[in-house]
Amino acid sequence: MEKTFRSCANCCRFRHLIFLGVILKIPFIKMHGLGNDFIIFDNINNSLIHDTKFINKISKRRIGIGCDQVLIIENTHTPENFKVKIYNSDGSETGACGNGTRCVANYLMKKNKLKSLTIESVSNELFCFKTDNSVTVNMGVPKFSWNEIPLSKEQDTQNVKLDEFEAFCLSMGNPHAVIFIKSLEELENLNINSIGPRLEKHSIFPEFANIEFVSVLEDKSLRMRVWERGAGMTSACGSGACATLVAASSLNISAKDNKIVLDGGDLFIKWLDDGSVTLSGDTEIVFEGFIGE
Numbered sequence: 001m002e003k004t005f006r007s008c009a010n011c012c013r014f015r016h017l018i019f020l021g022v023i024l025k026i027p028f029i030k031m032h033g034l035g036n037d038f039i040i041f042d043n044i045n046n047s048l049i050h051d052t053k054f055i056n057k058i059s060k061r062r063i064g065i066g067c068d069q070v071l072i073i074e075n076t077h078t079p080e081n082f083k084v085k086i087y088n089s090d091g092s093e094t095g096a097c098g099n100g101t102r103c104v105a106n107y108l109m110k111k112n113k114l115k116s117l118t119i120e121s122v123s124n125e126l127f128c129f130k131t132d133n134s135v136t137v138n139m140g141v142p143k144f145s146w147n148e149i150p151l152s153k154e155q156d157t158q159n160v161k162l163d164e165f166e167a168f169c170l171s172m173g174n175p176h177a178v179i180f181i182k183s184l185e186e187l188e189n190l191n192i193n194s195i196g197p198r199l200e201k202h203s204i205f206p207e208f209a210n211i212e213f214v215s216v217l218e219d220k221s222l223r224m225r226v227w228e229r230g231a232g233m234t235s236a237c238g239s240g241a242c243a244t245l246v247a248a249s250s251l252n253i254s255a256k257d258n259k260i261v262l263d264g265g266d267l268f269i270k271w272l273d274d275g276s277v278t279l280s281g282d283t284e285i286v287f288e289g290f291i292g293e
Contacts, residue, residue: 025290026041026290027044027288027290028040028065028288028291029285030065030067030285030287030288030289031104031107031283031284031285032283032286033099033102033103033264033283033284034099034236034262034281035234035236035263035265036099036100036234036236036237036238036264037066037067037068037286038068038070038071038099038100038103039065039067039069039071040070040073040104041071041072041073042073042107043073043074043075044072049070050087052092055070055087055089055091056090060089065291067089068228068231068232069087069088069089069097069100069231070086070087071086071101071103071104072084072085072086072087073104080112080114080116080117080118081117081118082104082117082118082119082120083120084101084104084119084120084121085121085122086100086121088228088229088230088231089230089232090230090231092230094174094229095122095123095173095174096121096123096124096139096172096173096174096239097121097238097239098172098237098239098241098279099236099237099238099267099279099281099283101119101121101128101137102128102135102136102238102281102283104119105119105135105137106130106135106283107285109128109135115129115130116129116130117129119137121173123140123173124140124173126139126140133282134268134280134281135281135282135283136279137238137278138276138277139172139173139238139239139278139279140173140277141274141276141277142170142171142172142242142275142277143170143171144157144170144171145157149170149171149175149176150171150175150205150207151169151205151206152203152204152206153204157169158250160177160204162177162179162199162202162204163199163202165179165199166179167211168247168250168251170243170246172239172242172246172277174210174229175205175207175209175229176210176211176212176240177199177205177209177210177212178212178214178243178247178248179214180214180215180253181214182215183215184215184217184223186215187213187214187215187223190213192213192225192226192227192233193232195211196211196227196232197227197232199211208230209229210226210239210240210243211226211227212226212237212240212243213226214244214247214248216248216253217261220258221258221260221261222244222245222248222254222259222260223260223261224241224244224260224261225262226262228240235263235264236262236263236264236265236267238279239279241262241269242269244260244269245260245269245271245277246271246277249271256270256271256272257269257270257271266281267279267281
C-alpha cells in the first residue's frame with residue numbers, strides 16, 4: 001500500500017513512508033527561518049517522535065520530510081508558557097535553537113492569539129514576541145567560562161586554538177566557536193563541508209560545538225557562514241548569529257546592535273544592557289501535513 005504525506009498548505013505528496021516498521025498518522029508542521037528549516041510536532045503523545053532513529057530518518061531530505069532540527073511542543077497547563085524539546089537532525093538533543101524557537105513562537109502565537117509567550121527549553125526560558133512580520137526571541141545571557149561552554153580544559157576562551165584557526169568560544173545555551181576571517185573572499189571560498197566536521201568534534205569540545213566563520217563587511221555588518229553541531233552546514237543559525245555578535249562586540253569590531261548576513265538572509269541581533277541577547281527575523285510555514293494515512 002502506498003503511504004503519503006498530505007500537505008494542508010500545498011498538497012505535496014511523498015511516497016513510501018513507513019518508519020521503523022510502523023504505519024503512522026502523526027501531524028507535523030514544516031517551517032523555516034531564512035532557510036534554516038524545522039519539523040515541528042505540536043503536543044503529540046507518542047514516544048516514537050523522540051526516538052533517535054525516527055528523528056534521523058524524517059530529517060533526511062531524500063527519504064523523509066527533511067530539516068535541520070526537530071522541535072517537539074510539549075503539553076503545559078500554564079497560559080503563555082510552553083515547553084519545547086529540540087533535536088538535531090542526527091537525533092541528538094540540543095539546548096538552544098534560535099531560529100527554531102522563533103518558528104515555534106510564531107506558530108503558537110497565531111494558534112493561541114497571543115502577542116508574546118515564553119518557551120522553556122532544556123537550557124533556559126526564552127521570551128518571544130512579534131512585531132509586524134518579525135519574530136524576536138530573547139536568547140538569554142551568554143556564558144564565557146571555559147567549564148560553562150564547556151571546553152575540555154581551562155584556558156582563555158577568547159583565543160582558543162582549533163588546528164589552523166583561532167576561535168572565540170562561548171555558550172548561547174549551546175557551545176559556539178566563532179572564527180574571524182580576514183577577508184570576505186577568503187570566507188566565501190572556505191570549504192566548510194570539509195572544515196566544519198573536523199572542528200565540530202575537536203577534542204577541546206567535550207559536547208562538540210557549532211562553528212561560525214565570520215568576516216566584517218564594509219558597512220560594518222557581519223557576514224557569517226555556519227557549521228551546526230549535529231546538523232551540518234545550514235543556511236542560517238540563530239544562536240550562532242547571537243554568538244557572532246557577542247564575540248565581535250567583545251573584540252570591539254562590532255556594535256552591540258548589528259545585522260548578521262547569512263546564506264539564507266539577514267538576522268538582527270542586539271546585546272542588551274542587562275546582558276541578554278535578542279534575535280529577530282522572519283519565519284514562514286512551508287506546509288502542514290501528516291506522516292502516514
